[in-house]
Each structure stands twice: as structure tokens, then as C-alpha cells.
Amino acid sequence: MLQLDGITKTYGHDVALSGIGVMIEEGEFFSIVGPSGCGKSTLLRIVAGLDEPDDGTVSIDGVDVSGWEPVERGIGMVFQNYALFPHLTAGANIGFGLKGRLPKEELRRRVAEIAELLELDAAMLERRPRQLSGGQRQRVALGRALIRRPRVLLMDEPLSSADAPLRERMRSELKGFHQRAGTTTLYVTHDQREAMSMSDRMMVLDHGRAQQVGRPIDVYRRPATAFAARFVGSPGMSVWPMPVRAADGRHRLVTVDGNPWPVQVPCPAGTEGVLVGVRPERLGLRPCSEDSAVLHCTVDTIEPQGEQALVHASYCGNAVVAAVEAAAAEQLGAEVDLWLSAGDLHLFAVDSGQRLADGRGDAEAARAGSAVGG
Amino acid sequence: MTTLDAPRPVSALVGAEPRSVPDRLRRLVRPFAGYLFVFPALGVLVVFYYVPALLLFVISFFHYHLGGAGSSFAGLDNFRVLFAQPLFWKSLVVTGYYVLVMVPATLVISLALAMLVRDAARHSKRKRGGLSQALIFLPHVTPLVATSLVWVYILNPQYGVMNYVLRAFVSNPPGWLESTGYSMPSIEIYSLWHSVGFYMVLFLAGLASIPDRLLEAARVEGVRGFAAFRRVVFPLLTPSVYLVTVLATVNTMQAFSQIYTLTGGAHGEAGGPAYSTTTDALLIYQTAFFYNHFSLAATMSLMLFVLLVLLTVVQRWGFSKLVFYR
Amino acid sequence: MSARRRLHRYGLGAVRAIAAAAFSFPLYWMLVTATGPRGAAYRFPPRILPGLDFHSFVTVIDGSNWARYMLNSTFITATTIVLVLFTSALAGWALVALPLGLRGAVFIVLLGTMLLPEQALIIPQYVVNFHLHLLNTYAVMIVPFAATSSSIFLFRQYFATMPAEWRDAARVEGLGNLRYLWRVAFPAAKPVVFTVILLTFIASWNQFQWPLIMTQNPSIAPIELALNQYQSAYEASQRLINAVSLLALLPIVAVFAVAQRHIVGAVGGLDTGVEG
Ligand SMILES: Nc1ncnc2c1ncn2[C@@H]1O[C@H](COP(=O)(O)OP(=O)(O)OP(=O)(O)O)[C@@H](O)[C@H]1O
Ligand SMILES: [Mg+2]
Numbered sequence: 001m002l003q004l005d006g007i008t009k010t011y012g013h014d015v016a017l018s019g020i021g022v023m024i025e026e027g028e029f030f031s032i033v034g035p036s037g038c039g040k041s042t043l044l045r046i047v048a049g050l051d052e053p054d055d056g057t058v059s060i061d062g063v064d065v066s067g068w069e070p071v072e073r074g075i076g077m078v079f080q081n082y083a084l085f086p087h088l089t090a091g092a093n094i095g096f097g098l099k100g101r102l103p104k105e106e107l108r109r110r111v112a113e114i115a116e117l118l119e120l121d122a123a124m125l126e127r128r129p130r131q132l133s134g135g136q137r138q139r140v141a142l143g144r145a146l147i148r149r150p151r152v153l154l155m156d157e158p159l160s161s162a163d164a165p166l167r168e169r170m171r172s173e174l175k176g177f178h179q180r181a182g183t184t185t186l187y188v189t190h191d192q193r194e195a196m197s198m199s200d201r202m203m204v205l206d207h208g209r210a211q212q213v214g215r216p217i218d219v220y221r222r223p224a225t226a227f228a229a230r231f232v233g234s235p236g237m238s239v240w241p242m243p244v245r246a247a248d249g250r251h252r253l254v255t256v257d258g259n260p261w262p263v264q265v266p267c268p269a270g271t272e273g274v275l276v277g278v279r280p281e282r283l284g285l286r287p288c289s290e291d292s293a294v295l296h297c298t299v300d301t302i303e304p305q306g307e308q309a310l311v312h313a314s315y316c317g318n319a320v321v322a323a324v325e326a327a328a329a330e331q332l333g334a335e336v337d338l339w340l341s342a343g344d345l346h347l348f349a350v351d352s353g354q355r356l357a358d359g360r361g362d363a364e365a366a367r368a369g370s371a372v373g374g
Numbered sequence: 375m376t377t378l379d380a381p382r383p384v385s386a387l388v389g390a391e392p393r394s395v396p397d398r399l400r401r402l403v404r405p406f407a408g409y410l411f412v413f414p415a416l417g418v419l420v421v422f423y424y425v426p427a428l429l430l431f432v433i434s435f436f437h438y439h440l441g442g443a444g445s446s447f448a449g450l451d452n453f454r455v456l457f458a459q460p461l462f463w464k465s466l467v468v469t470g471y472y473v474l475v476m477v478p479a480t481l482v483i484s485l486a487l488a489m490l491v492r493d494a495a496r497h498s499k500r501k502r503g504g505l506s507q508a509l510i511f512l513p514h515v516t517p518l519v520a521t522s523l524v525w526v527y528i529l530n531p532q533y534g535v536m537n538y539v540l541r542a543f544v545s546n547p548p549g550w551l552e553s554t555g556y557s558m559p560s561i562e563i564y565s566l567w568h569s570v571g572f573y574m575v576l577f578l579a580g581l582a583s584i585p586d587r588l589l590e591a592a593r594v595e596g597v598r599g600f601a602a603f604r605r606v607v608f609p610l611l612t613p614s615v616y617l618v619t620v621l622a623t624v625n626t627m628q629a630f631s632q633i634y635t636l637t638g639g640a641h642g643e644a645g646g647p648a649y650s651t652t653t654d655a656l657l658i659y660q661t662a663f664f665y666n667h668f669s670l671a672a673t674m675s676l677m678l679f680v681l682l683v684l685l686t687v688v689q690r691w692g693f694s695k696l697v698f699y700r
Numbered sequence: 701m702s703a704r705r706r707l708h709r710y711g712l713g714a715v716r717a718i719a720a721a722a723f724s725f726p727l728y729w730m731l732v733t734a735t736g737p738r739g740a741a742y743r744f745p746p747r748i749l750p751g752l753d754f755h756s757f758v759t760v761i762d763g764s765n766w767a768r769y770m771l772n773s774t775f776i777t778a779t780t781i782v783l784v785l786f787t788s789a790l791a792g793w794a795l796v797a798l799p800l801g802l803r804g805a806v807f808i809v810l811l812g813t814m815l816l817p818e819q820a821l822i823i824p825q826y827v828v829n830f831h832l833h834l835l836n837t838y839a840v841m842i843v844p845f846a847a848t849s850s851s852i853f854l855f856r857q858y859f860a861t862m863p864a865e866w867r868d869a870a871r872v873e874g875l876g877n878l879r880y881l882w883r884v885a886f887p888a889a890k891p892v893v894f895t896v897i898l899l900t901f902i903a904s905w906n907q908f909q910w911p912l913i914m915t916q917n918p919s920i921a922p923i924e925l926a927l928n929q930y931q932s933a934y935e936a937s938q939r940l941i942n943a944v945s946l947l948a949l950l951p952i953v954a955v956f957a958v959a960q961r962h963i964v965g966a967v968g969g970l971d972t973g974v975e976g
Contacts, residue, residue: 404799405799405801406799406801407794407798407799407877408794408795408798408799408800408801408803408806409794409800409801410794411790411791411793411794411798411877412790412791412794412795412800412806412810414786414787414790414791414846414847415787415788415790415791415810415847415852416791416806416809416810416847417847418787418843418844418846418847419809419810419813419847419849420809421828421832422825422828422843422844423813423816423821423825424809424812424813425824425828426821426824426825426827426828427816427821427824428824429824429827429828430820430821430823430824433823433824433827438827440827440830441830441831487719490712490715490716490719491716493712505720506716506717506719506720507964508956508960508964509720509721509723509724510719510720510723511960511964512723512724512727512953512956513723513726513727514967515902515906515952515956515963515967516727516906516949516952516953517905517906517908517924517927517948517949517952518906518908518924519908519924519925519927519928519945519948520924520927520945520946520948520949521726521727521730521945521949523927523931523941523942523945524726524727524729524730524733524942524945525726527729527733527741527938527941527942528726528729533741533742533743533744535729535746538744538745538746567723567726571723572967572968575964575967575968576968578968579968624817627817627819628817628818628819630819630909631908631909634909634912635908635927635928635931639928640928640929640931640932641931641932641935654819655819658819658822658823659822659909659913662823662826663913668823668827671823672823672824675819675820675821675822675823675824676820678817678819678820679817679820682817682820
């Protein structure tokens, strides 16, 4: 439906995007997520036709639309701060693009239709953006993007200007709306929680490179790169380097003080180390299985979160986060031993950050994948 | 519940424009799109301002007759003739007298008014100069001729209200616009009345940019009243002083309408009595349109142009030491 | 509050009131003179309160071409305002958002006329108008003022502060530059539009020297220029002179009364005079 192929864009010497390719299906809610400055908006603008890529193509329904104006591509777009026109009423904002292109009656009908879909009542349509709440503004912006029944709806951080509770509400509103309307949606956000909770699939972007494309649960369970591992999850994985020792043809992880770990590493000969990642929820204060390993850490801070508490600790100078029971966390002194199960480890190459094939992390992902039939 | 129609092919979208303009044409036109928009304004300004500015130089070096027929190159003839005219030098003196009175008077009066009005704004609950500021500013937007006429009446030596009041104090009040000695001061009074409100507003803007904090700090140090003005306010106000000086100079050097009207232009007497109010602008006007001597008028205009540039440069240089920019 | 401070405060208030009264006096005096009985303008002691005698106005309005002059002024001013808005908004927009080769040079040329002394240009301007056959036309009082550097500058500055996202949003909706300008940028620049209207109104209504030089035909004279003729025609009657001056002044005062704050801000903020 929407296909990107080798999209590359540079600003001077800065590479904003490099070789982005993805195929987005009809009706899909697809998120692009990454930290600030990673190129999300640039990618969205290229899809919209507001910017031209240096290289690569955008196709919609199999038609290469390179060089087409946005309006010719049949896209609708919601901007970061909504970009509503302050001198026009909400209704006029929604009908903005069709004014003069449709008969007045028809236009009014279309605006009313969209307003109903978005649950904006008639009184609201008479107000100017300044007189609307954040949530209402978002719906007006959405209405403006939807009124011409776009093939693809593009949204650039539409929730970023809302405060936390409102964001929560608007998130579910957006999701509900997508389920009703079924418009193919490309959604940009820097908040991985948004992407996780709303998307059918998502792309993790860093420094203009696609780190991973997949269903949120797959990205969570089986991050393809160390970056994706750190970025996805609340909080993300703790990732640190560990030495690797080769013995009788096998590679094993060792701690800095030389103790071997119960984990074998599938890596080419000559590898001296790997990046090791583990989810905070998988770090505990007690051993939990026979192949458990321990990290001797110093406690930096403890961040209570109600039922649980996040223990921010240092392991040989690397930051490690563990989610433990709040009651247990209160008892902690300056030092803590954090235990993990070998099967919960995710391994990544030091140089490329690419995932290395490994133990239980994979097995679990595979199980989960087959359970939902994907 | 409404739902959107099923998605349609791109070509069926309402309002989606067919791709009519070929990309090549778009690329070709794009870099020049701006000029299309700029053209009307650029055209007007070039034809009516920049071409005349160039023409000024040309005409000054020609024996020019309106329409161009019979014109010939004159070299420096026009300048020689001009410099031999006592009236030209007289007009420079008159203009200089006008400017030298107007600029300092403008500075002092408009700054004083600004302090007065601002002080009111600080004490009033609404934090603005209100009515008094508006009334002092109002003359500036009034048409020069309409308001000059009432001043002609006010300053009439026989039945004007000015002398009616003065007679209570002096036995022999001045003849104002009808005397050579007081004609220029009359014009200065009118011009000050007309313009100080404007300069007051400029000073008010300058004053508003001085944080109250600084004055409070000075007050804590025991510096207040006039000392605070001299040591804190004025130094911070020097950019406004510079601005007002430059604008007042440029504006008074070019005053025309009020002098024309006050000195009886309608009766063909502008600049009198006895040339006592014939400023450069008036002399240029009369040379061109009474004596039809366009080359000479252009030469004088050029001199005025050069003089204004010189003055601006000198003032810039002079103020560069005084002005304190934050 | 101490007695000294109270004295200071009320003393200043009194000085301020006197200053305001002094500056208003000439305008007040016009009213007093125009509404007084015949001949009162030449008698002592002078009347100090306005009368209720409006015959002078009737004489001016009925007995002269007053309506024609007012109409001329209105026509010239209104046309100039429309044209200035048109040219300046277009140019300001081009300077901000359009591809424009040599943008810096164009910018300087468009704004540079603020530095040209008008008195020095009036002779060659007359020559140009002569060659363009504009002398003695309405056009000569309109076209040369149909674009001003200050208005272009104001629009440029305002457009530059508008979010780039508006432009993108409109582009997504299929609006070209011209339609974006007309439907979004211009209406959203309302404060500048007001400022330009007010400044142009004042400058255009008040113009005198230019029509004095560029026109001879009384039937196209704006009211300010016509006052010149009234000055000779009514030489014998201060009452009538003041009546007609007051009538010429009225539109300006009325607009000032309504938009005083905006005018002060606009004129003061732009750092230019309307002297001349
Ligand atoms: N017009 C431009 N000129 C130069 N560099 C640009 C331009 N637009 C974007 N960039 C650069 O390209 C990179 C990607 O920018 P982009 O706006 O796409 O980031 P983003 O992921 O949307 O970030 P954010 O979350 O802050 O919106 C950044 O490094 C940015 O500095
Ligand atoms: Mg962005």
C-alpha cells in the first residue's frame, strides 16, 4: 500500500536518513519511533511530499509518487503542534482544503460528517483554535487531515504538546478512532510507550537508520539491536559489555574478575566481548533458577513506583536498572547483588550492535510468536 | 456511528489535483516565483524612487529643460551658478538656523514630556499615559496645512490670541509671521507643536526598555530624583537620543508644507518676509516651479542630498562615543 | 503617603494637564473660531467657549466644492491603501518564503527608499511623472505611493514569525503560494494589516506638497491641497477658514479617537515621521 525504498536524505554532512525501506499494509497503524533528531519528521515529510529525498522512492498503491505535490498523493497530515489556523473557526479549519472545491452544501455535510466521527459538537465547530482545549484541537487537526478521505494519514507527534493525563486519554481516543475508520496510518513519536500501545507494527529509528521493524511485542521481546533494546521498554534494557573467553571450542561470558558465567555465546572465533542486555523486570534480588548469574552492584538511587521500585545501580561502571518489589527495595544498603537467569540475557555484537542468536530470549519470543499465529 | 468511506484510489480523491504541470516546467519556474510577487512593489519603488535618484545626478550636470528637448551637457556650470547665488547661501543659513533650534528643542521638550507622561503611567493604576499622551501625540497626525491655518490665526499680530495674552505682559508683542525676526521662531513653534508628540513616543519606547530594577537598585544606593535621571536613565536612553537627533535633523532639513502655508504660500508669498523663512526645500520648489530652472533646482536637491548624508555620517560618528548599546 | 510625595504627585499631574491642554489648544481654538458668530474672530476679548453656530460649516459645504475635494481625498486614500496592502503583502511574502535569486539585494532595494530624502527627489520625480504623462492625474497621487518600504518591512517581519508548519499544512491541503497568502498569511497578519492601513491613511490623507507640485487641476485636488485655495478665497473670514480646516481634519481626528493606541504604537514603533 505504502512502500518506501532506500530513502536517503542528507543535510550538508548530516545524514538524516539512510536507506530506509519498509512496506506498510492497507489499514495498518504503523509507528516510527526514535529519539529526538533521529530523522522521524524528515521521513514523514518525505512521505508527505513536503521534502524530496536525495535517493529512494515512495510508492502509494504501487505508483511511484516521487516529485508529486502532497495534495496529489492523497495523504492527510496532522502536525506536531496541530498547525491550526488561528483566524479560522474549527469548522473552517476542518473544511480548509476543500473550500472552493466542493459546493457549499456538500462541504458543510462533509464537515458535519467528520465532526460526528470525531465527536466534535456543532458549538465547538464555531470556536477558534484558541478557545479549544488540547484534546479538541487535536480532533480538529485530525478532522482537517481526514476530510478529503486520504489514502494514508500521517501524524507527527500529535500528542507531544499535551500533558500526561490528556496524552493518555488522547492515545486511546486515537486508537479507537483508527479502529473505526481503518485509515492506513503512519505515526511518528519519540515516546516508545505510545508506539508500543498503539501500533500494529513499528520502526525503531536511530541516527537515520532503521534499527528494527516489527510488531511491538516482537521488538520488545527480541530487540534486533542494542539500541532497540535500550530504547524500548519502560525503562529499557540495561546493556553493558562483557568479556568473552574461549575454552575448548566454546565461548563463555566471564565477569570482570574472571568468574565464568553460565552462558555460552554463539560468536565467531576471536571475539573478545559482547554486549549483554537484560530487562529490569528480569533482574531479581534472589537467584531464581539453577543457571542464575549474579551482578555485584553498588546502589545509586532507588525510584519507588508504587508496587515496585526501580533500583538504579552500577555494575563495574555500567548503569543497570532492576525492577524489584518496593518493600524489598527499602531494605537495600549501599551494595546489592542482582540475579538474573541465563535465559533472559540478550546478546549483541559490540561493534555493530546487532543481535546475536542466543538462548531463552529467543525461545520465548518464538513461543509467543506462534501463540498469536504470527 | 459514521465511518469513512472505503479508501479509494489516489485518482478518485476529492480535491486532489491531477498532475497537470510537468515537473520540468515546475523546476524551471520555481527559482523565479519570488520575482512575480516582488514585481509590483519593486516596479513602483524603482520607477518613482530609484530612477529619480539617478536622474538627480544626471540633471545636475545638464542644462535641462522639461521634456529634455534642447538640453545639453553642462559640466559644473549648474554648481557655479548655484554657488554664485546669494539666495542659495541665505537658504542654507535659514535652514541651519531652523535645524539648530529645532533639534535641541525637540530633544529637550520631547524627553521632558516623555518623563512627565511616563511618570503618570507609573503612578496611575492603569499603567499608561492615557489621555495626556494621546493629546500631546495627536498634533503629529494632523494634516500640516489644516493645522497651520489656525496657527496663522493664533499668531496674527493684531487679532491673534497669542498676542492678546502677551499684551498683558509686554507692551509691544512681536509681529510673528509678519516680521523678519520672528517669522522663523513662529515656524519653529508650530513645528515643535506638530512633532514633539512623535519624538515623545520614541523616548517613551526607550524609557520602557529600561528595567525598573535598575532604578530600584539606584534608589537603594541613595541615588534618586534628578541624579538618578542623569546617572542611570539618561545613559541608558542614549540610543533613543541618537534616534531622535537623526530623525529630527532629517525631518527639519526637509520641512516644506508648514513653512509654505504659514508664510502665505497660497498668496504666492512663501518663504517671506524678506526670505527670512526660505529654507532649502522652499528654494528648490520656487526655483523649479516659479523660475522653471530645473537644472538649478536639481543641483540644489543634490546638495541637500549630500548634506543629509554628511550630517547622518557625522552624527553617527559623534554618537558612536556617546551611545551605549546594551 | 507623605505630604511631600503627595505634592510631588499632584504637582506632576497638574503639569501634565497643562501640557496636554497646551497641545490641544490650537485644535480647540479651531472649533471655537469656527462655531462662533460672524466677526467674533476679530473682536477682543476673544470668546473662549465654542458656540453653537454652525453656519460656517453650511457655507463651506454648500458654497464650495468641498464635497468634491473630500471625495477626491477619500478616493485617493482608499485606493492607495488597497494597493499598498496588495504590493507589500506580496513582496513581504516573497522575501520570507519564496525562492528569490539575490534575495539580499532585493531586500535592500525594497527597503532602501526609507533612506532616500524625499525633498531631494521631488524635482526628478516631477520629471519622471512628466515623461509618464502622470502630471495632473489621480494616478500621480496614488501610484507612486502604492508601495512603501515600511509596509513591506512590516509584512516581512510578521510573515517571518509565522510557523513554517502553517505553510506545510496548507500545502498538504493543496494550496499554492498565492492562495496560501490570501487565505492564511494575510488574514492572520491582522495587526500588520491594521498598522499599514492606519499609516497609509494618515500619510495619504495628509499629503500636500506632492499634489501641490504634481497637479494643477482643482477638480482632482485632495482636501489638503484645496485648503490652499480656501486660504485665499476665505482670506477675510477666519471663521470660514477654521471651519473648512476642521472639516479637513475631522476624518483624521475621528480615526485617531478610535485607534489611538494602535496609531501611537504603529507610528512610534516604525521610527518614521510623516513630516513633509
Ligand atoms: N531543514 C534542515 N536543515 C538542516 N538539517 C535538518 C533540517 N531538518 C532536519 N535536519 C536535521 O536532520 C536530523 C533529523 O531531523 P528530524 O526533524 O527529522 O528529527 P526528529 O526525529 O523529527 O526529531 P524531533 O523528535 O526532535 O522532532 C536532525 O539532525 C536535524 O538537525
Ligand atoms: Mg520531529
